[in-house]
Amino acid sequence: MTEPVIWLHNVRKSFGKQQVLRGMNLTVERGQIFALLGRNGAGKTTAIRLLMGLIQRDGGSIAVLGSDPQQEPLQVRAAVGFLAEDQQMFGWMTIAELLGFMAPFYPTWDRALADRYVKEFDLPRGQRVKHLSKGQNVRLGLVLALAHRPELVILDDPALGLDPIMRKEFNRDLIAHLQGEGATVLYSSHLLYEVEPIADTVAILHEGVIIKQAATESLRSDVKQFVLSAEDYAEHRELLAAIDVQRQRAEVAATVENAPATLDRLAAEGIRPRVIDLNLDDIFAAYVAGHTDAPAGARALGPVSVSA
Amino acid sequence: MFLHIERGSSTPVSRQIAEQIAALCAAGSLKAGDRLPSVRQLAQELTVNQNTVLRVYERLAADGLLDMRHGEGTFVAGNASRRRFEKQRRQFIDELGLVLRRGLMLGIAPEEVRQLCDEALEANAELAPTASDREGG
Numbered sequence: 001m002t003e004p005v006i007w008l009h010n011v012r013k014s015f016g017k018q019q020v021l022r023g024m025n026l027t028v029e030r031g032q033i034f035a036l037l038g039r040n041g042a043g044k045t046t047a048i049r050l051l052m053g054l055i056q057r058d059g060g061s062i063a064v065l066g067s068d069p070q071q072e073p074l075q076v077r078a079a080v081g082f083l084a085e086d087q088q089m090f091g092w093m094t095i096a097e098l099l100g101f102m103a104p105f106y107p108t109w110d111r112a113l114a115d116r117y118v119k120e121f122d123l124p125r126g127q128r129v130k131h132l133s134k135g136q137n138v139r140l141g142l143v144l145a146l147a148h149r150p151e152l153v154i155l156d157d158p159a160l161g162l163d164p165i166m167r168k169e170f171n172r173d174l175i176a177h178l179q180g181e182g183a184t185v186l187y188s189s190h191l192l193y194e195v196e197p198i199a200d201t202v203a204i205l206h207e208g209v210i211i212k213q214a215a216t217e218s219l220r221s222d223v224k225q226f227v228l229s230a231e232d233y234a235e236h237r238e239l240l241a242a243i244d245v246q247r248q249r250a251e252v253a254a255t256v257e258n259a260p261a262t263l264d265r266l267a268a269e270g271i272r273p274r275v276i277d278l279n280l281d282d283i284f285a286a287y288v289a290g291h292t293d294a295p296a297g298a299r300a301l302g303p304v305s306v307s308a
Numbered sequence: 309m310f311l312h313i314e315r316g317s318s319t320p321v322s323r324q325i326a327e328q329i330a331a332l333c334a335a336g337s338l339k340a341g342d343r344l345p346s347v348r349q350l351a352q353e354l355t356v357n358q359n360t361v362l363r364v365y366e367r368l369a370a371d372g373l374l375d376m377r378h379g380e381g382t383f384v385a386g387n388a389s390r391r392r393f394e395k396q397r398r399q400f401i402d403e404l405g406l407v408l409r410r411g412l413m414l415g416i417a418p419e420e421v422r423q424l425c426d427e428a429l430e431a432n433a434e435l436a437p438t439a440s441d442r443e444g445g
Contacts, residue, residue, distance in 0.1 A: 033357060168355060172352055172355050175351050175352055175355060175356070175357065175358060176348075176352045179351075179357065179358055180348060180358070192316075193315045193316030194315065196315070196316075196321060197313065197315060197321045197354070197355060197356040197357060197360065198355070198356070198357055199357065200357055200359055216357075217320065217322055217360065217363070220320040221320070276318070277318040277319065277320075278318060279317060279318045280316075281316065282318075
């Protein structure tokens with residue numbers, strides 16, 4: 001099947017005067033582990049809530065597993081494993097009671113899997129939900145999201161509230177259970193160094209639009225930092241089309257998007273910059289906080305980085 | 309097979325895996341005909357996307373280092389000779405260049421750098437191939 005599992009086209013959403021999404025486009029293919037990255041306030045949670053049909057969009061189109069979540073919210077919610085950022089559950093139930101209560105809503109609920117997660121996540125079955133810690137609350141939300149073996153899982157910052165050991169277990173589960181069984185996963189995260197080995201594709205949401213969507217691996221091979229002399233930079237500024245520029249005395253460190261081809265074209269001009277590999281953190285920072293010192297003083301230069 | 313992945317490194321995960329497998333082959337820890345873990349297994353062990361591991365295996369197979377037999381698994385290729393490591397060799401030369409550059413930028417004199425190289429070679433003398441190991445130089 002070639003139909004994407006998630007599809008957003010020109011989606012717009014405002015809260016009052018604040019425009020949160022300004023024409024967001026996104027395509028998630030079946031079987032992918034897809035990471036949605038963005039700073040706080042970039043619109044990640046709003047986008048996820050729209051996908052689940054929890055809020056109404058102002059414009060644009062959305063399809064989740066072939067349904068419009070705005071028209072068929074129940075259908076979408078039954079088919080998708082969902083973890084909200086601030087998931088509220090019935091506080092007066094114990095964990096065991098809540099699991100028993102949720103199971104009948106899902107024909108595919110896997111009791112053994114739910115029990116295994118409860119054990120692995122170290123959740124006290126007899127404890128009332130309202131007395132759980134923040135971390136335990138997130139983990140319980142994950143159990144509820146995964147126990148019905150959904151073909152699509154949408155997780156709003158699942159790593160929040162998990163300690164490093166549990167995050168590792170959780171990441172392993174993403175690969176062993178979800179990817180291994182062909183499920184599609186869309187999750188938002190701040191922990192870029194953890195996203196990199198896990199995600200097939202990453203998308204960067206910035207100021208309400210997706211400014212970059214790419215396979216994680218090609219992002220790493222395409223986006224690099226070139227260090228070259230200020231004169232060479234000035235002469236080839238347009239060819240480089242840098243997304244971030246840092247100056248240090250006579251040298252310029254320019255982050256370019258299409259490194260291999262750009263390198264070839266510079267070589268044809270006899271210029272061989274020093275090439276620096278960037279990790280996902282660096283790449284993310286270049287996209288969302290890059291300074292390009294556009295000519296004619298259009299934009300003030302940011303603080304010069306001491307590294308480089 | 310023991311591999312270590314450094315998260316957040318500027319070396320992409322796929323390259324880290326490929327380099328380490330190639331290094332294990334070069335060092336003889338993995339021998340011709342040895343079976344590698346399945347894509348699924350290695351992905352879980354390393355907590356790395358399965359597609360990443362698959363691509364690494366495919367790339368190393370294209371380089372002639374591994375042999376992916378459909379339905380049987382992935383094995384170290386029978387004729388994985390020194391020439392197969394051309395890519396790794398070039399990478400090593402690049403990295404060595406960077407290290408030397410750093411040393412010079414720290415103000416270490418070229419003679420001292422040379423001496424340090426000799427000492428490092430001395431310390432690892434047991435790894436150096438003898439003349440008869442080399443294939444036509």
